[in-house]
Amino acid sequence: MTATQSTEATREREGESDDPSEGTTTAGPILAVEQLRKGFGGIQAVDGATFEVAPGSITGLIGPNGAGKSTTFDLITGVYSPDSGRVRFDGTDITGWRPDRVARRGLVRSFQIARELAGMTVMENVMLAPPDQLGERFWPAVLPGFRGRVAEQERELRERAWETLEFLELDDLAGERAGALSGGQRKLLELARVLMTEPEMILLDEPMAGVNPTLERKLLDRLQELSDHGYTFLLVEHDMDVVMEHCDPVIVLHQGEVLAQGPPAAIKSNERVLEAYLGGEVEA
Amino acid sequence: MSRLSVWLRRGLRALRHPLGGDGDADGARSDLVLVGGLVVGVYALFTVMALLGPFDGVGNVLSQLETVTLLVLVYVMLALALNLQWGYAGLLNLGVAGFMAIGAYTMAMLSAAPDATVPGLGLPLVVGIVGGFLAATLFGALTALPAIRLRADYLAIVTLAFSEIIRLVVRSEAASEFTIAGQRLGTGGANTFPLPPNPVKVLLYENPSEPLVAAVDSPTVAGDLMLEIADVFNLSASQAENILYTLLLLIPVGAFYLLLTRIGNSPFGRVLRAIREDELVAGSLGKNTRRFKITTFAVGCGLMGLAAILWQLQGQGRLSPGTFEPELTFFVFVALILGGSGSNTGSVVGGIVFAAVLLEGPRALKRVVDENFDVSADPDTIIEASQGVEPLFAYLLSDSSIEALRFIMLGVVLVYLMQRQPQGLLGHRRGQAATVSLPTREEEEP
Numbered sequence A: 001m002t003a004t005q006s007t008e009a010t011r012e013r014e015g016e017s018d019d020p021s022e023g024t025t026t027a028g029p030i031l032a033v034e035q036l037r038k039g040f041g042g043i044q045a046v047d048g049a050t051f052e053v054a055p056g057s058i059t060g061l062i063g064p065n066g067a068g069k070s071t072t073f074d075l076i077t078g079v080y081s082p083d084s085g086r087v088r089f090d091g092t093d094i095t096g097w098r099p100d101r102v103a104r105r106g107l108v109r110s111f112q113i114a115r116e117l118a119g120m121t122v123m124e125n126v127m128l129a130p131p132d133q134l135g136e137r138f139w140p141a142v143l144p145g146f147r148g149r150v151a152e153q154e155r156e157l158r159e160r161a162w163e164t165l166e167f168l169e170l171d172d173l174a175g176e177r178a179g180a181l182s183g184g185q186r187k188l189l190e191l192a193r194v195l196m197t198e199p200e201m202i203l204l205d206e207p208m209a210g211v212n213p214t215l216e217r218k219l220l221d222r223l224q225e226l227s228d229h230g231y232t233f234l235l236v237e238h239d240m241d242v243v244m245e246h247c248d249p250v251i252v253l254h255q256g257e258v259l260a261q262g263p264p265a266a267i268k269s270n271e272r273v274l275e276a277y278l279g280g281e282v283e284a
Numbered sequence B: 001m002s003r004l005s006v007w008l009r010r011g012l013r014a015l016r017h018p019l020g021g022d023g024d025a026d027g028a029r030s031d032l033v034l035v036g037g038l039v040v041g042v043y044a045l046f047t048v049m050a051l052l053g054p055f056d057g058v059g060n061v062l063s064q065l066e067t068v069t070l071l072v073l074v075y076v077m078l079a080l081a082l083n084l085q086w087g088y089a090g091l092l093n094l095g096v097a098g099f100m101a102i103g104a105y106t107m108a109m110l111s112a113a114p115d116a117t118v119p120g121l122g123l124p125l126v127v128g129i130v131g132g133f134l135a136a137t138l139f140g141a142l143t144a145l146p147a148i149r150l151r152a153d154y155l156a157i158v159t160l161a162f163s164e165i166i167r168l169v170v171r172s173e174a175a176s177e178f179t180i181a182g183q184r185l186g187t188g189g190a191n192t193f194p195l196p197p198n199p200v201k202v203l204l205y206e207n208p209s210e211p212l213v214a215a216v217d218s219p220t221v222a223g224d225l226m227l228e229i230a231d232v233f234n235l236s237a238s239q240a241e242n243i244l245y246t247l248l249l250l251i252p253v254g255a256f257y258l259l260l261t262r263i264g265n266s267p268f269g270r271v272l273r274a275i276r277e278d279e280l281v282a283g284s285l286g287k288n289t290r291r292f293k294i295t296t297f298a299v300g301c302g303l304m305g306l307a308a309i310l311w312q313l314q315g316q317g318r319l320s321p322g323t324f325e326p327e328l329t330f331f332v333f334v335a336l337i338l339g340g341s342g343s344n345t346g347s348v349v350g351g352i353v354f355a356a357v358l359l360e361g362p363r364a365l366k367r368v369v370d371e372n373f374d375v376s377a378d379p380d381t382i383i384e385a386s387q388g389v390e391p392l393f394a395y396l397l398s399d400s401s402i403e404a405l406r407f408i409m410l411g412v413v414l415v416y417l418m419q420r421q422p423q424g425l426l427g428h429r430r431g432q433a434a435t436v437s438l439p440t441r442e443e444e445e446p
């Protein structure tokens, strides 16, 4: 079963309207990964991974530690170039593109180990994210003639930044240096930045680690809401309850290969998956 | 509160938040107090040293203050330019002296008269200045272009090599005079390159390109006025002219500060700081980090070239290849590190402290000691010198050891700083990179 079919299946099962104008217009997958391979010295971190992500879905990417999930993200977003294989995003072959080009194309990722800009404030971290800022170009930043327009855009972005920070319950820390945040707060900041870029598709690498359960619930509801509005998510998550409840389809990676993919119910009862997890963990 | 102080505060706020933010007026005020206090302190120190030295009237004291002020202003400009590259974007430029040489020599070759000792194109000086700035910018971009794709350390290596190549080319026999398309040009090689008269000379004298002794005989109206004022303070014409030049230099220095603060507080500056902290994050958020780095590097190099031009045009105005030795690069780094890289006010403070205390201080001290102690003995070795206080002074302050003494002082200050205040004097003072104030939501602007 392909990812696309499974998403449609979910929507019907949950009784949602299947309005085609919702979500991205492309009928095919928004992201397609083909035979991706990457080795580090002796370790084959990603070993022929092949999968597709349907537009508007929240696709789960799971697998035991060291399965190659984070490396797959790195290969998709240009942090590393693959040894072989292709990555196609929204009809464009983006294999080997530099990270900034991938991001500008509409595919943005978060990092598993939060990479906050420690010396900058929380607000600065968030204000950095929005694309196409006029004041990021040299002459508009410098020439007095642009002053009004740059300041106006900054004010608009600041308003959006406040909304994002409030939603993620980081607004009290806006003026704080990002380096002073707790682990969970850093993950939220990472998420705040990604949301501020307003991309078509977001890759999230264990975004909820260290976040309190109430906020986690709120975040998951938000992801669901965003995906209903056409955003696509590929979510690496270790909490199986979360995966089973929110992700469809689920892709299981094991030793750099796709071991299984399909709706959560099927994954839950898949023998090979259970084996890979050394019994039981999936059913948590 | 008096109207004046309101105006002053508004001015300060504009300085810190040039795009109309409503932020940190307090910070700006304390910056101004700090810089002002430092300037007063430096002037007091140098006045005392001038008075203790071979005292030769008020004019002489003023002239010594002018010397230190000029150096301070030059180093402030250089530290600000380097701060853009190193402090904001984390780009390690070990070729500061080379980019300065490019700026100064391009200016000279464009605007020197075709029939001068070292021939030039004879274009107006302003064309030379703009051309020098653009040439340094262009060379900055060309150097950065290949190096920035590679790892960060390559930029350091490439710029260091570049600066040495420039210095060697400038002083080479081949470059000293050559002909391009029938046009005679040259750098003067190892010799000095006399520059056309600077704008202050043009303002003061009818025949500014004549030697000063002749030029003073035909002053303009402004020149007449200046010579009269000079008389009152017992200043020679050249001293008065230099003081005027240095005072006018405050305008470009202010412009440097304003420009760099504006860059630093803009979204552009925000991306630079993000690149310095974690380039992958900036890239992953879609920022074209290469474009930012190349632009920043080129602009910084252009400003270094411009600073060199404004420095060398002063006074007699002649370029010498010895001015652009690699130690100059080192000096600018020390100034920036002293003040605290990452902060523009820190760059200003670093420029002042470095140029006044470490660069010019030992020279002024030597004058004081020469005047007040018998240092004619001038022993050859430190062993001989340790026989008594005066021979020791004489040894330490001889022309050859004053350079060494300066380096020792530099080392001591750097070691002390790294131990006590590794961020530099003002390193903790990094403004927020935003054109509108950020922390409080309620204080929206009207």
Ligand SMILES: Nc1ncnc2c1ncn2[C@@H]1O[C@H](COP(=O)(O)OP(=O)(O)O)[C@@H](O)[C@H]1O
Residues within 6 Å of the ligand: A040, A043, A044, A045, A063, A064, A065, A066, A067, A068, A069, A070, A071, A072
């Ligand atoms: N930069 C690297 N250098 C060497 N080995 C790496 C590197 N990144 C990942 N690996 C290895 O590749 C394998 C997959 O890692 P990773 O993608 O982080 O797994 P996951 O995110 O699924 O836990 C692991 O064995 C890990 O040790």
Ligand SMILES: [Mg+2]
Residues within 6 Å of the ligand: A069, A070, A071, A112
């Ligand atoms: Mg991982």
